[in-house]
Structure formats: C-alpha cells, structure tokens
Amino acid sequence: MTRAAPYPLLSVRNLSKHYPLRSWWGGTASVFKAVHDVSFDIRPNETLGLVGESGSGKSTIGRAVTMLNPPTSGTVAFQGTDLARLSAREMRGMRRHIQMVFQDPYSALNPRMNAGAYVMEPLLLHDTGRSRAELRDEVAGLFERVGLDPRFARRYPHQFSGGQRQRICIARAIALKPRFIVADEPIAALDVSIQAQVVNLLQDLQDELGLSYLFISHDLRMVRYLCHRVAVLWRGRIVEMADSETLYGDPRHPYTRRLLAAVPVPDPVVERQRVSAIGLTAPPSSETGHDLTEVAPGHWVAQSAAG
Amino acid sequence: MGVPLLDIRDLTVAFASDGGTVHAVNGISYALSEGETLGIVGESGSGKSVHVLAMLGLIPMPPGRIERGEVLFQGRDLLTLDDRALRRVRGGEIGFVFQDPMSSLNPAMTVAAQIVEPLRIHLGLDGAAARRRALELLDLVRIPDAARRLDQYPHEFSGGQRQRVMIAIAIACKPKLLIADEATTALDVTIQAEIIGLVRELKREIGMAIVWITHDLGVVAGIADTVQVMYAGRILERGPVDDLFADPRSAYTLGLLRSLPDLAGGTKGRRLQPIEGAPPDMRDPPVGDPFAPRNRYATERCFREAPPLAQAPGAAPGHLVAAWYDLRGLLARERAAP
Structure with missing residues (x-):
C-alpha cells in the first residue's frame, strides 16, 4: 500500500488555536492559547500518537487538523493541499479522505437511526448515483470488516455494547476509504477487555487500507504499543517528539519523564520500588524553552530542557 | 484471628428494570481485616461499585433491592440499621471517596464548611475546634497554603485538589474503613500518582483499612495487599x-x-x-x-x-x-x- 510520497500525507506547520478571553465589559482582555505553534508531519501508513494531560490541547489539535474547528493561524496541508484555502464545497470533497472517531461512541451515534443507515449515510452523501442494493451490500461488507454481523445493521444504538458501538463508528469512518483518521481517545470509554479488540481492529484496518492515524490518547501504555511516533503536549505546545521506542526509552524533557514515571504498572514488585520516586520528580517550571531542537535524528525536544 | 473489620456474607443485590430484573450482585462473600487494603478490580457491570453502594445504603430502593445477605461491620449488620444509624456510620467510621469530586462537593459551600460538617455531626466538635481540625486535615492531604484555601469554594480548586479535599472529608473522623470507588479514574496520570502516594502515606499515619475499587490493574498493583477480581456480580478470584x-x-x-x-515495550509488534x-x-x-x-x-x-x-x-x-x-x-x- 505504501507508495513513495513526495510529501508527507499530512503536514502541520505553526498551528495555533487561540481563544479571546473577554473581560466583563465585553472587550478583548487577553487570549487563551489552547494550542500554540505546533508543527508535525504524518507519513502515509503511519500512526502518530498525541499524548498529554487534560487541557494540554490534544483534542483541539485533532479538531483543527480536520477543520472541524479550524486553527487561528498556521497551515494544515493534506497531500500538499492547504485545507484552510479550500472553499466549503472543496472541503466537503476533501472530507472523504479525512475522518474522525471519537471517545464516546454512544453520543456519536444517532439514537433514532439504525446502525446500517448510520454507516450508509456518508456513502449516500458522497457516492451519489449508486443503487440502494449496491449500497446495502457495501454496508454489509463494512460490518464484516469491523467484526460485526451484517444482520446487526437493522439494530439501533442502544442494542449494542460499547465496543460494538465503537466498531459501528469505525465502519462509518472507513466507508469512504479515507487516507487519514483522527482517533480522539477512541478506547477511553471502553472496558479494559474490549480496548485491545478495538486497537487490534485499528491496526488491521491500517494494514488493509494503508491508513494513517493521529491517535489522541492519555493511555501511555497503548500509545507505545500502537504508535510509530509520539508527540508529547504540555500546555498547548509540543515539548518532545520522537519515534516511540526513543521517546519511551530515552525521554529527555522533564515533563515527558514525569508523565512516564506516573504510569502505574500491573506488577506489584515494580510498583513498590517505583512509588516512592514519584514525589521526587517536580513538575517542570513554565520557564522551559519552547523551540524544538533535534537532539538526535528525528528526536525533538523543547530547547532549554535539551541544553 | 479476631473478628474481621468487615464481613460480607452472601450479599445479593438486584434492580428492577424495563427489560426484567438486573442481577447486579450475586451472593458475594468476603472479609476485610483492620488495616488491610483490598483492591477490587472489575469492569462495568461487575458489581464492584453496586455492592459497596448497597452496603452503605446508597442505592435507591426501589428499583434496587437487597435480596439476601449480611454486611457485618465491627460485628454489626449494616443492612439492618435504620437511616439515622447508617448516617452515623457513613462519614464517621466509614469514609468514602467517589470518582467525580465536583459532583460530590457542594459548589455553594466553602471547603471549610464541608470539612467541618462531619466533624460536628460525628465527633461533636464546636466551631473553633472543628475549624482547627479542618485546617490540620487540609495540611494532611498536602494542600499548600491551607489556611487561606479553607475559605475558598470547590471551583477554585483543581481536579486533583478537589479529590484531596474529598479525601480530607472522608478521613475527617479517623474512619476505620475508607472506601474509594474509581477515585483516581477521572484524574490525569501524574495527579493519580500523587493521590495514590498520599493514600499510602495516610494509611501509614492513620492505620485505616481501605477498599480501593478500580478497573486499572496497575493502580491495584501499587496500592493493595489483597486483590479481588469481580465479574458479572461474582468474585472470580481473590488473593x-x-x-x-x-x-x-x-x-x-x-x-x-x-x-x-x-509500557516497557515488550508487546510492541505483537x-x-x-x-x-x-x-x-x-x-x-x-x-x-x-x-x-x-x-x-x-x-x-x-x-x-x-x-x-x-x-x-x-x-x-x-x-x-x-x-x-x-x-x-x-x-x-x-x-x-x-
């Protein structure tokens, strides 16, 4: 599936999302920088993990690169096309290549629409002129592909478990054969035993369809497992980015170290040795530099921490 | 071996629903010693939360119904107590912390007022003594500048600090037993690590027993003496x-x-x-x-x-x-x- 691409599939440069904070008389007092000056590439067939804690700007980036909530400044180029310059009509055409999967499959689904109709909807909007019978066959194929019985197409959202609902959302997301999917905490609402099922499915689909993912998650164990590269966000900026082996094996930024040190490990022996060390890693000061420096090939760290 | 602090026998809880009776807890029995930390692991529908809510008298009845069983706390069956007696146990000898600190705290009351309340009700402390104790408690859960923070409202605290306040309220009356239900699930991983560290220290200082309910096997590995795995309203394993x-x-x-x-990368590629x-x-x-x-x-x-x-x-x-x-x-x- 991988072709030699002259440019990355997705290229994000200096992306910022600022919100004006209004003072009580209505004037613009200051701005809240939800995301500031973020740049990264995603290659074809690649998964980039975006990690960070609540308020770090993870979801804001996901919504900005899909133009659901366009950035204040900066560019998002998909296959070389600057998405911000597209007309509404052109952007609708582009949507078939760029899809999203969200955390809560229940609120994403329409309770009054059966699962089959929900998966068929994008096909009706984009692939006009095909017969109903053709589309129904296509939907049945999508159900099978995500591991659901095609007979479930007539059922309604409340008749499915959480894991099944997320499979339905994934079936809809891949219906138009996209090149790129933003998955925003897609397993966070699922039970532990179901999470691995959905992650395996995402991986299978990547292999079969040549997909790229932006995988937004606070689950650092799953990010290491699934992602080729990882970007660590802190207060709206990327503080460290590297391939996942390097990032987890040789974290350089104090915030990355603190984050990784805090992940509980399902091994009581390890936990007993480690727990005492948590308090010792103080939170990084806000004085840390902002400019990313390449400390090793492909390993970027916010400046003053690297120096 | 003396009498266990908590001794649950054949507890069975069901809920009436449109589609029929939901058999939430199906005859579970276990005991907890003084000072012991029991980690209960399970997924949604395992009965891990419902059984503690039932024993604290916190499930709405109907639709909930306790069909069978005894919950002996220091030898007394909590299921036979009336509301008044149960309220004396809750927040007194048994403290509890739930997942969402924002919905557990009263947004219209200062933190001081909320910590002082159980001290007056359960320990009968007067205003000045209760306030002194409230200050000690905020110090104990490591909230910096406690004297000033005491008169602030919950919205002025971060998520992690709100959960610290909940813990302060839960341990205010030096409970024999602390029950925490997914107490760190909504928190960021670094805050979770701090809260777990805090609870371990408090356990050493106060010596209470803990029931820590979570879906996270990593959290259990770091906090529990004994682990109990629940599924479909039953205990499948314990040790x-x-x-x-x-x-x-x-x-x-x-x-x-x-x-x-x-996390160490051993599963990568598999x-x-x-x-x-x-x-x-x-x-x-x-x-x-x-x-x-x-x-x-x-x-x-x-x-x-x-x-x-x-x-x-x-x-x-x-x-x-x-x-x-x-x-x-x-x-x-x-x-x-x-």
Whole structure:
C-alpha cells in the first residue's frame, strides 16, 4: 500500500488555536492559547500518537487538523493541499479522505437511526448515483470488516455494547476509504477487555487500507504499543517528539519523564520500588524553552530542557 | 484471628428494570481485616461499585433491592440499621471517596464548611475546634497554603485538589474503613500518582483499612495487599497481591493481564490478546460460570454449574479462585506443546 510520497500525507506547520478571553465589559482582555505553534508531519501508513494531560490541547489539535474547528493561524496541508484555502464545497470533497472517531461512541451515534443507515449515510452523501442494493451490500461488507454481523445493521444504538458501538463508528469512518483518521481517545470509554479488540481492529484496518492515524490518547501504555511516533503536549505546545521506542526509552524533557514515571504498572514488585520516586520528580517550571531542537535524528525536544 | 473489620456474607443485590430484573450482585462473600487494603478490580457491570453502594445504603430502593445477605461491620449488620444509624456510620467510621469530586462537593459551600460538617455531626466538635481540625486535615492531604484555601469554594480548586479535599472529608473522623470507588479514574496520570502516594502515606499515619475499587490493574498493583477480581456480580478470584499477579488462576484475570500492552515495550509488534466477546446481559445471566462463554479453557461443567470460590491448589494461602478448570495445568501444557 505504501507508495513513495513526495510529501508527507499530512503536514502541520505553526498551528495555533487561540481563544479571546473577554473581560466583563465585553472587550478583548487577553487570549487563551489552547494550542500554540505546533508543527508535525504524518507519513502515509503511519500512526502518530498525541499524548498529554487534560487541557494540554490534544483534542483541539485533532479538531483543527480536520477543520472541524479550524486553527487561528498556521497551515494544515493534506497531500500538499492547504485545507484552510479550500472553499466549503472543496472541503466537503476533501472530507472523504479525512475522518474522525471519537471517545464516546454512544453520543456519536444517532439514537433514532439504525446502525446500517448510520454507516450508509456518508456513502449516500458522497457516492451519489449508486443503487440502494449496491449500497446495502457495501454496508454489509463494512460490518464484516469491523467484526460485526451484517444482520446487526437493522439494530439501533442502544442494542449494542460499547465496543460494538465503537466498531459501528469505525465502519462509518472507513466507508469512504479515507487516507487519514483522527482517533480522539477512541478506547477511553471502553472496558479494559474490549480496548485491545478495538486497537487490534485499528491496526488491521491500517494494514488493509494503508491508513494513517493521529491517535489522541492519555493511555501511555497503548500509545507505545500502537504508535510509530509520539508527540508529547504540555500546555498547548509540543515539548518532545520522537519515534516511540526513543521517546519511551530515552525521554529527555522533564515533563515527558514525569508523565512516564506516573504510569502505574500491573506488577506489584515494580510498583513498590517505583512509588516512592514519584514525589521526587517536580513538575517542570513554565520557564522551559519552547523551540524544538533535534537532539538526535528525528528526536525533538523543547530547547532549554535539551541544553 | 479476631473478628474481621468487615464481613460480607452472601450479599445479593438486584434492580428492577424495563427489560426484567438486573442481577447486579450475586451472593458475594468476603472479609476485610483492620488495616488491610483490598483492591477490587472489575469492569462495568461487575458489581464492584453496586455492592459497596448497597452496603452503605446508597442505592435507591426501589428499583434496587437487597435480596439476601449480611454486611457485618465491627460485628454489626449494616443492612439492618435504620437511616439515622447508617448516617452515623457513613462519614464517621466509614469514609468514602467517589470518582467525580465536583459532583460530590457542594459548589455553594466553602471547603471549610464541608470539612467541618462531619466533624460536628460525628465527633461533636464546636466551631473553633472543628475549624482547627479542618485546617490540620487540609495540611494532611498536602494542600499548600491551607489556611487561606479553607475559605475558598470547590471551583477554585483543581481536579486533583478537589479529590484531596474529598479525601480530607472522608478521613475527617479517623474512619476505620475508607472506601474509594474509581477515585483516581477521572484524574490525569501524574495527579493519580500523587493521590495514590498520599493514600499510602495516610494509611501509614492513620492505620485505616481501605477498599480501593478500580478497573486499572496497575493502580491495584501499587496500592493493595489483597486483590479481588469481580465479574458479572461474582468474585472470580481473590488473593495476596504478589501471588495473584504472578500466578493468576482465573482465566478472566489472565485475560485482563494479557490484554494490556506493556509500557516497557515488550508487546510492541505483537498482536494484543483481547478477551473476545462481551460481558453477559445481567438481566439474563448465564447459568454456571459467568465467564465461560468468553473463556477458551471452559469445560462443559463451567456452562452447567457455578464454581464455588475456593483455595487454589498449590497457590499461596488465601489465594482463592472460582473455576472448574485448572488454569495452571493448562498453561503448563501450552508451554510444553511445540
């Protein structure tokens, strides 16, 4: 599936999302920088993990690169096309290549629409002129592909478990054969035993369809497992980015170290040795530099921490 | 061995619903000693939360109904107490912390007022003494600048600090037992680590027993003396923390451990091993071992008859499992096979 691409599939440069904070008389007092000056590439067939804690700007980036909530400044180029310059009509055409999967499959689904109709909807909007019978066959194929019985197409959202609902959302997301999917905490609402099922499915689909993912998650164990590269966000900026082996094996930024040190490990022996060390890693000061420096090939760290 | 602090016997809880009766907790029995930390692991629908809410008298009845059982706390059956008596136990001898600190705290009351309340009700402290104690408590849960923070409202605290305030309220009356239900689930991982560190320190200082309910096996590994794995309203496995993680005897426990990717990268490039299928519909729970339909080691008997929770052969004393199959033997044979 991988072709030699002259440019990355997705290229994000200096992306910022600022919100004006209004003072009580209505004037613009200051701005809240939800995301500031973020740049990264995603290659074809690649998964980039975006990690960070609540308020770090993870979801804001996901919504900005899909133009659901366009950035204040900066560019998002998909296959070389600057998405911000597209007309509404052109952007609708582009949507078939760029899809999203969200955390809560229940609120994403329409309770009054059966699962089959929900998966068929994008096909009706984009692939006009095909017969109903053709589309129904296509939907049945999508159900099978995500591991659901095609007979479930007539059922309604409340008749499915959480894991099944997320499979339905994934079936809809891949219906138009996209090149790129933003998955925003897609397993966070699922039970532990179901999470691995959905992650395996995402991986299978990547292999079969040549997909790229932006995988937004606070689950650092799953990010290491699934992602080729990882970007660590802190207060709206990327503080460290590297391939996942390097990032987890040789974290350089104090915030990355603190984050990784805090992940509980399902091994009581390890936990007993480690727990005492948590308090010792103080939170990084806000004085840390902002400019990313390449400390090793492909390993970027916010400046003053690297120096 | 003296009388256990908490002794739950055959507790059975059901809920009436449109689709029929939901059998949420199905005859569970376990005991907790003074000062012991019990970690309860389970997924949604396992009964892990419902059974503690039921024993604290916090489930709405109807639709909830306690069908059978006893909950002996210091020898007294909590299920027979009237509301007044139960309120004296709750927040007094038993403190509790739930997942969402924002909805547990009253947004219209200062933090001081909320910490002082249990001190006046349960310990009968007067205003000045209660306030002094409230200040000590905020110090104890490591809230900086406690004297100033005391008169602030919950919205002025961060999520992690709100959970610290909840813990301060829960331990205000030096409870014998602290129950925490997914107390760190909504928190960021670094804040979670701080809260767990705090609870471990408080346990050393106060000496209370803890029931820590979570879906996260990592959290349990770091906090529990004893671990109990629940599924479909039953206890499938229970044992000392080291033995249970090193030598799991329930296929469900093993499945949970194997479905987790390794932070150290050991699982990279390998396919994750999920537990196939989904938990049962508790309106119509399966006869027999509730995990059998998802268990590739299940025998015919597992589908017919529910196994009792009993000492696992060859495991540490007190390591119990409810299984008709011999997981250790099956795994040994798998390893020996080419």
